[in-house]
Amino acid sequence: MNDFFTGTTLLFTDPIGIAVFIGGLVGGLVFGAIPGLSLLTLAAVLLPFSAWLSPEHAIMLYGVIYVSGVYGGAITAILFNIPGSVENAPTAFDGYPMTRNGQAGKAIGFAVTCSAIGGTISAILMMMATAPIANFAISTFGPIEVFSVIFFGLTVVAGVGTGSLSKGWLSLLFGLFLGTIGQDPVGATPRFTFGTLYLSGGIGFVPLILGFFAVAEVFIQGQRVASGTHSSSKVSVAYPSFLEFWGMKLAVVRSAIIGWFCGLLPGVGATLAAFISYNEAVRWSKNPERFGKGEPEGVVAAETANNAATGAAMIPLLALGLPGGALTAIMIGVFNMHDMEIGPLIMIEARDLVWVLFASIFWASLAILFLGVIEAKGIVHLLRIPFPILAPCILIFATIGTYALRASIVDIYVMFGAGVLGFFMRKTNYSIPAVVMGVILGQIGENVFSQAMVMVDYSVIGLFDTWVSSSCLVGGVLTIVYLLYRQAIILVAQRGK
Amino acid sequence: MANNFKAVLAPVLWVVFGIVGLLITLDYMGPLPTFELGAAFWPQVILVGIILVSFIQILSIFFSRSTTNQITSDPLLNGEAQSLKEADEAVFLNVNVRTLAIFLLPLVYVYGMHQFGFFLVTPVFLPLYMYVMGVREVKKIFFVSLGFYGMIIFLFVHLVFTPLPQGAGAFHSLNGQFLSFFQ
Incomplete structure (x- = not known):
């Protein structure tokens, strides 16, 4: 507790510290929200300047940016179907339909509050036991366990955003197929590249996500405008009531736990957290068919988990020197710039600095709540801008966001291709969330599957060796059997009528 | 009959997609020095999955007599969203110059x-x-x-x-x- 107070005092007794904290908070929110201005852009732009700051302020700045940026991406996902970053994509699955149903205020309210709760829980757990938890996570979760968790998660995706189970499965499998385009993760053998250099690098997540969500949405609304059936989303600033929040308590706790454990895993972090947590929300819901159509629990699950992953990602970073993603890798650079080697000794050699980071993540998570409430009341009014004016702006933002990543014009063509495909898939009742989850979890899944199979000497039985992997694999198979059984019952009932 | 044909067309196209994909994977089938299952294993599992699900879809279309009703009505959408969905379906093929321009x-x-x-x-x-x-x-x-x-x-x-x-x-x-x- 004393360490926490020391960290907090170092943060807030200095006007420069307060200015850096607020600047990082607002900067993270803005850069996280606008496609093309990702968290990484801000982190990279600020890296040279951080050398001029004291070590405490520099490392605090990056902690704050990380927390607020992950939340920032939810706003555009909810209001305009444009996820600020990949980990905010599941927020759009239900957040945007809520906006279309005139519940934008509620969706943002849930996102703000759950981001704050997820981030705060994560920060508290991080402060309580960094070193033992890092050792436990790294020794318990290897490729076999990560693969089984992904398998378990994917088995429920089929029911999201479509009334037809077979179309859901086809959407998921199509997403998994898209994820195989490019070089295979073991031997770098080109697959489905047709000899093109571009495809050998695989299809980027960002062009696909922006195409499937933002561009497809512009086309769908554009078609409504052209046919005279377009109606604007109702602007509502109504916040969720306490009772509505209370109804989400189990979802929040479950998502915080999932997000936190996923955040511990190096290389996957917040993205896996948001997708797996969303899948589990569908699995445990009494009304799974509502997901993808404006179910608040979808927003709650995704936002709690991706923010819970932020604090957890600091644990392997600080205790073992393993970055969970690109931003935590940049943080290693910040430590190095101030002549500190990150790893197990950091807790002894730079104890105060580590506690400044912990305190900054804790206070930033709480600050999101207050800043988010104020921001939400104002930002919802962006929906008053008529869609014909908004449409070209959305397309230009999506174009810049896609091009900025790899400076590749082909990425922009891919984005518009995904937009046209997304338009037709949505019109024919296929599930876009399932396609996106297939692409993202499939690429991670194949990578860990290859490692896992080598580890178990290509024996499938070996995948069931640990309690984590066996329970996830059995749970996944049971889920598939249950979904098929439920579908068969529906078909028999329809035939009876 | 026409409705059944329309409903079956999509899964048939998926089956064709799966078969073509499987044929392409034959180019790089075989074990890798560091991975016995080879580069084709993962995409082949997925493509076989696509073919299987498409067959299940075809079977369920013939098994169920009321496929068209299942597609058009969605009790989960509220009034406005439902009417928008119906309007969408009505104008889906009504392509005009403005739609093309968009x-x-x-x-x-x-x-x-x-x-x-x-x-x-x-x-x-x-x-x-x-x-x-x-x-x-x-x-x-x-x-x-x-x-x-x-x-x-x-x-x-x-x-x-x-x-x-x-x-x-x-x-x-x-x-x-x-x-x-x-x-």
């Missing part, structure tokens, strides 16, 4: 950006797309385009040096001059 203009924009660069094509695309979308007030189109273009330049070019397409040939250097001027 779809084609962004593709022309990307091609134009490839050839002439972001700085030259965007000020043309912005007002044109607003017009196609139904905005008819010239003042509004002009000021919104100017304001948004200025904001983009300030934010992405002046502030964070985001790379933007510069076009080809002579336009590449022209866009480069724009870039250095704005920065």
